[in-house]
Each structure stands twice: as C-alpha cells, then as structure tokens.
Amino acid sequence: MSERSESDPDDEWQDRGLSAVKEFAGTLRGLHRNNPWPNLPVLPQALVYLMTELWDLGFTQTQIRQGFEDALAELPQYTAGEEVRP
Template identity: 65%
Template sequence: MQANEAVWRFGETLKRLHAANPWPNLPLLEQAIPYLMTELWDCGFSQTEIRKAFEAAIAQMPAYAAGEERRP
C-alpha cells in the first residue's frame, strides 16, 4: 500500500534526522509532529479527522509497544 510506504519513509527519515540532531535541547519529534499536523490540515484533512487519527494512534501504542518504552 502506498500510504504504508510513505509513512515508513517518513519514519526512517525522522530516525536519521533524530540521530544526527545537533541540538538535543530541541527534540526532533516535538517539532516534526506538530508540523505534520499542520501539513495534514493544509492538505484538506479536517481538524476532527486529524485529532481522531492521532488519538487512535496514541490509544494503540501501549498494545503495540507491549510495555516497552523504546524498541529494543
């Protein structure tokens, strides 16, 4: 599925940028996720659609991570 490929590439890019981040006081995800949200809104997704998607993802995280804080 094209969406999965796009998300995987986005994740890999963020991982690379996070590893190379020269400003540890400016966490990458705290900058990238709000920007992603605004890009989605600019692309025509509604606030409700975006909020529901983020909330659903957050709700699924504990089961996906199986109690681990970070992937081993």
C-alpha cells in the same frame, strides 16, 4: 492452468501509504540521531508540522485529532509495555 498474477488496487493503495509512513519515520529517526540541537527534539517539531500540513491539505481538525488519538490508543498494545524496541 497457470495462476495469473493480478495486482489488487486496494493492496497497492495500502502499500503506498505504508511505504510513505515508513520512509517518513526512517527520515525522522536519522534526523533524531544526528540532531545538532539536542534542546530542540525532532519528533515534536515534525508532528506539529505534520498536523499543519494535513490541515493545509484539507483534513479537518477533528480528523487530525482523531487520527493522533487513535494512534496513541494503539501504542501500548503494539509495544507490549516496552519503552523502546529491545
């Protein structure tokens, strides 16, 4: 009996989200590397704009704040104390 390849909608949903985040992060990294205005860092501006876009699209202030706080709480564990990826 051959194994059928079935796509899982939950996996597809997660893959779409991860792909969007990876693309966004890569774009920001490129902008950071080629920033003609070093006194205007890209990341803070992007995160402020992201928050306003999320709010404009119906996320609550509480959801946005919680998302950023949860992400910041995970950062030390993910980075294992390193400031930048070696």
